[in-house]
Amino acid sequence: MNATWSRFNITSIVLGFAFLYLPIVLLIVFSFNESKLVTVWGGFSTKWYVSLFHNQGLMDAAWVTVRVGVISATVATVLGTLAALTLTRYTRFRGRVLFSGMVFAPLVMPEVITGLSLLLLFVAVGLDRGFLTVTLAHITLTMCFVAVVVQSRLVTFDRSLEEAAMDLGAPPVKTFFQITLPVIMPAIVSGWMLAFTLSLDDLVIASFTSGPGATTLPMKIYSQVRLGVTPEINAACTILIAVVAVGVIAASVVNKRREVQRQLDEQAAQRG
Amino acid sequence: MKSLGSIRRDFAPWNDPNAKPYIQFENVTKRFGDFTAVNNLSLTIFEREFFALLGASGCGKSTLLRMLAGFEEPSAGRILLDGQDLRGIPPYRRPVNMMFQSYALFPHMTVENNIAFGLKQDGMAKSDIEKRVAEMLKLVKLEQFAKRKPHQLSGGQRQRVALARSVAKRPKVLLLDEPLGALDKKLREETQFELMDLQQELGLTFVVVTHDQEEAMTMADRIAIMDKGEVMQVATPAEVYEAPGSRFVAGFVGNVNMFEGKVARGEAGAASIDAGNGITIRTENAGDAAAGATVAFAIRPEKIKVSSKKPADAVNAIEGEVYDIAYLGDMTVYHIKLDDGHVVRASAMNAARITEDPLTWNDRAWVSFRPDAGVVLTR
Numbered sequence A: 001m002n003a004t005w006s007r008f009n010i011t012s013i014v015l016g017f018a019f020l021y022l023p024i025v026l027l028i029v030f031s032f033n034e035s036k037l038v039t040v041w042g043g044f045s046t047k048w049y050v051s052l053f054h055n056q057g058l059m060d061a062a063w064v065t066v067r068v069g070v071i072s073a074t075v076a077t078v079l080g081t082l083a084a085l086t087l088t089r090y091t092r093f094r095g096r097v098l099f100s101g102m103v104f105a106p107l108v109m110p111e112v113i114t115g116l117s118l119l120l121l122f123v124a125v126g127l128d129r130g131f132l133t134v135t136l137a138h139i140t141l142t143m144c145f146v147a148v149v150v151q152s153r154l155v156t157f158d159r160s161l162e163e164a165a166m167d168l169g170a171p172p173v174k175t176f177f178q179i180t181l182p183v184i185m186p187a188i189v190s191g192w193m194l195a196f197t198l199s200l201d202d203l204v205i206a207s208f209t210s211g212p213g214a215t216t217l218p219m220k221i222y223s224q225v226r227l228g229v230t231p232e233i234n235a236a237c238t239i240l241i242a243v244v245a246v247g248v249i250a251a252s253v254v255n256k257r258r259e260v261q262r263q264l265d266e267q268a269a270q271r272g
Numbered sequence B: 001m002k003s004l005g006s007i008r009r010d011f012a013p014w015n016d017p018n019a020k021p022y023i024q025f026e027n028v029t030k031r032f033g034d035f036t037a038v039n040n041l042s043l044t045i046f047e048r049e050f051f052a053l054l055g056a057s058g059c060g061k062s063t064l065l066r067m068l069a070g071f072e073e074p075s076a077g078r079i080l081l082d083g084q085d086l087r088g089i090p091p092y093r094r095p096v097n098m099m100f101q102s103y104a105l106f107p108h109m110t111v112e113n114n115i116a117f118g119l120k121q122d123g124m125a126k127s128d129i130e131k132r133v134a135e136m137l138k139l140v141k142l143e144q145f146a147k148r149k150p151h152q153l154s155g156g157q158r159q160r161v162a163l164a165r166s167v168a169k170r171p172k173v174l175l176l177d178e179p180l181g182a183l184d185k186k187l188r189e190e191t192q193f194e195l196m197d198l199q200q201e202l203g204l205t206f207v208v209v210t211h212d213q214e215e216a217m218t219m220a221d222r223i224a225i226m227d228k229g230e231v232m233q234v235a236t237p238a239e240v241y242e243a244p245g246s247r248f249v250a251g252f253v254g255n256v257n258m259f260e261g262k263v264a265r266g267e268a269g270a271a272s273i274d275a276g277n278g279i280t281i282r283t284e285n286a287g288d289a290a291a292g293a294t295v296a297f298a299i300r301p302e303k304i305k306v307s308s309k310k311p312a313d314a315v316n317a318i319e320g321e322v323y324d325i326a327y328l329g330d331m332t333v334y335h336i337k338l339d340d341g342h343v344v345r346a347s348a349m350n351a352a353r354i355t356e357d358p359l360t361w362n363d364r365a366w367v368s369f370r371p372d373a374g375v376v377l378t379r
Helices: A007-031 A047-054 A056-089 A096-108 A111-124 A131-155 A159-167 A172-201 A204-209 A217-226 A231-271 B004-010 B061-069 B111-121 B126-139 B155-167 B185-202 B213-219 B237-242 B247-252
Strands: B021-032 B035-046 B050-054 B076-081 B096-099 B173-177 B205-210 B222-227 B230-235 B257-265 B271-274 B280-283 B294-299 B305-307 B316-327 B331-338 B343-349 B364-369 B375-377
Touching (some): A007 A231, A047 A056, A056 A131, A056 A172, A056 A217, A096 A131, A111 A131, A111 A204, A131 A172, A172 A217, A217 A231, B021 B061, B021 B205, B035 B061, B035 B205, B061 B076, B061 B096, B061 B173, B061 B205, B096 B155, B111 B126, B126 B155, B205 B213, B213 B237, B222 B247, B230 B247, B247 B257, B247 B294, B247 B375, B316 B343
Parallel strands (some): B050 B205
Antiparallel strands (some): B021 B076, B222 B230, B271 B280, B305 B364
């Protein structure tokens, strides 16, 4: 048993975690720096958080990002779910292979290419670049991720549930909303969250397709960093990290609890 | 009032030429691409009948059930229910409910909501729904589980919820797809009798699909034995067992010994069959087998007697050697290898605790049977 914590194990763990988290820890630490110089520690302070909330440019960008994220994730979830339903349900239509290939192509397409081609399209149809175009671009980007997540759930979906509902008198539309949708809802929610996250941290496609007045937070941060890193940016990033971390931890705690409850229930059921 | 037993005993509408058919399959064919699942099949089921479709997997029995439920449409032919052609009527408008093999309980609903689902679709009043759900829960003895979700139930309890849900709407016909397939042996046997009582109590017509012949024999009034999309025989369990219509049916239901040979006719139903190697079988059940035809003589293991000496009065007695013995407690199964290499299976009830004349491996032995013990099969 004493081999479990050998020197080798400890070294690998320390190195591994350092590699992953040292940059983030540094960023968080320096967001509380009194000094204006990012690399020189001048004492503890929260003044950069205060000034962050007075920085109108950053706050606007954050608001744009959230709006783009919510709208694009919602539309992408609807479209992605429909695509997943079509691909799993209608396995015999003509051009199915082509269609599924095309749905999933954006997964592997370099973002630069997606961004550039979308830009060309928007210019060609004369669409002014701005909030609308960046939202459309994000729908295109995230839809395929939603489709993948929902499709993997639908593959294991027991079709006899729908047949049972119809057998008991529910027409197809009612069956979909009362049976299919509630059962696959967890997958749809994770699809939405994935789409929202992807939209939240996308820089490349947003840079191509966004225009004046629709600068997203990643774009804003990136452009400010080019002029020199300020502790304000560190503070903004720290808040982002905190939000994401809280979200991830909450989701996994809820999941874990549900899992444990389910196991207890099943054991109780077996005992009768 | 008549007892349930006597109702069951007197129930035989299939023998009554004036009985009105309830479910009729008329020359029904179902093709999936190149594969023919059901081939030009005709079948009649009567009201309040407990009807079983028995066959190996892939014989078309489930397809038949799904056509009745409305999940599949026949490629040709028609299906009538109570005189009404079912073509084009979607599953949600058919007065038929189905209990699924996987139970198909809605995982996001409680037991009572599962049972109420069908009633809500009909727009039944809330108080009536509550009353009916309570009645159904009582029927399947799950009153204290009303608020549970399906994953909080054991296999047997889930099965009963599925049953309650499918009979809650009082359908004209209840379809059961392998209803007991997922239960263990002991629970299965108990549930078989529960299902039969329930069917009598509710006065419904049951059509059950099963691959388990014991299940079909126990529960059904009549059994249709299916193979490759066709019905081989429709008869009561006793008829199917004692008077199979073909070699396939004889071999499919229970164990059987078969001797192939040529017929020499005697008087009335009597005949002798030359099974080769000096074995001649005399039978009284030759039916309409033509003289000189090649037929099979089929005899069940429990109708064959095994003894160490040739029985003096036996009409049919063949000598062989004890090849294998299986002691099962209530009975013993002997495999006797006849001198021509043919292995005969015979079973004997162990009525006494100790047999006086115990046979053992490699002993010489005689198999004997009465002339009315077997049947002659021409198909």
